[in-house]
Amino acid sequence: MPLSRDQIVPALIQLLGENGVVSETGEMAGYISEPRRRFHKQAMAVALPRTVAEVQAVMEWANEIGVHIVPQAGNTGLVGGQVPVFGDEVIVSISRLKGVRNVDAAAGHMTLDAGTTLQEAHEIAEEAGMMFPLYIASQGSARIGGVLGSNAGGVQVLSYGNARELCLGVEAVMADGSIYKGLSALRKDNTGYDLKDLLVGSEGTLGIITAATLKLLPKPDAHETALLNVESPAAALELFTLMRARAGNTLTAFELMPRIGFDFQLKHKMISHDPSAAISDWYVLAEISVPKGGQTGGLSQAVEAAYETGLVSNGVIAETLSQREMMWAAREQMSEVQSREGASIKHDVSVPVAAVPELIARGSMAARKVVDGIRPVPFGHLGDGNIHFNFSQPEDADGKAFMAGADAVHNVVYSVVRELGGSVSAEHGIGQLKTGLLRQVKDPVALKMMKAIKSALDPKGILNPGKVLG
Structure with a gap:
């Protein structure tokens, strides 16, 4: 028999104290309501551990009793992985696990607690004279644990890779409360299975990430940004080939956008004016990050070459920071504006x-x-x-x-x-949005392997039930 709320809440209070547990329905609203409002299940309670030891204590208790746990970071996920499916779960929020464990700019890495927001991670890197090159629209709310749990991508995957590629090691509390101490800063380690890569992208179904060692990279000297008019996605693809050949890995962003997205934003006054040079069906937002000691002007030269070949009919190269920010705002708001339509x-x-x-x-x-x-x-x-x-x-x-x-x-x-x-x-x-779809499209052998891993690491099935494998 599942435990009742009257049994669960006192047990959690004993582990975490009164301030470490949210149990009133109204107070839980911000934890059970996800951004797209597709999923609407209550939770038994929300646990707010302040230390890794408290996360361990909650998991030891949950594993012993058989209570379902939903790990949650910034609650910015778009597929319902961070909210309940059945209504008998306890949400474990890592939002209070915030802090800097180590920053080593010379070696190119930093170790942060998983409740640190992505925006805070950027600021920590900036203070060290470096950068952490993972940028997403929700970075002010998204937390490192969730960014890694979902293997987030963003607008600079082109040059720097997604979250998995920017992570050197993780610490995670497993289903039974044991702790995986994998905060390695090694660039090379061939001592068996890559457990870090297994936990990154597992969406909280294999363990709760509590800290991570992340790569730091040198900050560019400058950014060169252009919003370019192209005739079609096919022309945009040719433009990408041309620009990548010229700029190599310094081409850090190449975003395709349709005219309708600009029209929506102008209609709903999400941008003050049209940042493009002229109306066309399609646009490309391209950005080159100029490394220290590198020469500027590479983007202008690439755009001129594209114009001569007819791939670009018009365009604007940002001359000021505010102009660049307007271009990026138009890109980042492409999804949000659709809700207003x-x-x-x-x-x-x-x-x-x-x-x-x-x-x-x-x-x-x-x-x-x-x-x-x-x-x-x-x-x-x-x-x-x-x-x-x-x-x-x-x-x-x-x-x-x-x-x-x-x-x-x-x-x-x-x-x-x-x-x-x-x-x-x-x-x-x-x-929870695509579990049925995964079963349809995933290779049967791959699914069998995934289920075996889940069973081995979480034999009682208490971690994020109903997610990924269903």
Whole structure:
């Protein structure tokens, strides 16, 4: 028999004290309500441990009693991995595990507690004269534990990689309360399985990350940023090839954006003016990070070459910080503005970079056949093949009716993604949103291996039930 709230709450208070437990329904609202408001289950309680030892104590108790645990960091996840599925879970928030354990700029790493926000991690790196090059829209709220648990990507994966590639080691509390001490700063370590990489991206189903050693990189001397008009995604792909050949790894961002996203933002006054040079169907936001001692002007030269070949019809190169910030604001708000246009069906997918134009063309055509008047808003990281393939409801349509038909749109889009050799989850994870889809698309042997790992590390199934593997 599952324990009741009246049994769970006193036990948690005994472990964490009165201030370490939230149990009133109203007070738990901020922990059980996720950004897209798709999932609406209560929790038995929210545990707020202040130390790693307290996380261990909670997990030892939960493992012994058989209480389900939902690890939660900044509660910014978009697939429901950080909120309850069944209503009998205890949320363990790591938000109070904040602190700096070590910063070694010379060696190029820092070790932070997992409750540290991504924005705070940037500031810590900045104080050391370095940078941590992982940038996402929710970085003010997202915490290191969640960033690693979901293997977050962002706008600079092109040059620096995703969260997994920027992490050297982790510390994690396992299902039975034991602690994995893997805070290594080694760049090379071939002593068996890479357990760090197993925990990163596991979405809290294998352990609770409590600290991490992260890479620090030299800050660039300058950024060169341009918003360029292109005719089509195919032209954007050619432009990417040209610019990557010229700039190499100094091309740190290459984002594809449709005109409709700019129109939405202007309509809803999310940007004060159009940052582009002229109206076109598609745009590219490209940025070069100039290393210390490097020469500036590389972006201008690349843009001139692209203009001569006809790949770029117009464009703006940012001359001031505020101009650059406006360009990036227009990119970061592409997803948020869709909520102001009504209901939106979203897909976080990836395909081989060369297949991005075909994905957008075929996926848009297929969705229009399913829903007359549907408005495709595909945008994102063309340079690494990750497109946020979103669809806004037809103008003046009923939002609820539109969302009721979401499965049909999902089916045709995911069919195209699979035919192109892509992934149905590029950077947001599986959570509880895509567990059924994972079973459909994942190789059976891979699923068997994943289940074996889950069973070995969490034999009682108490960590984040209903997530990833379902």
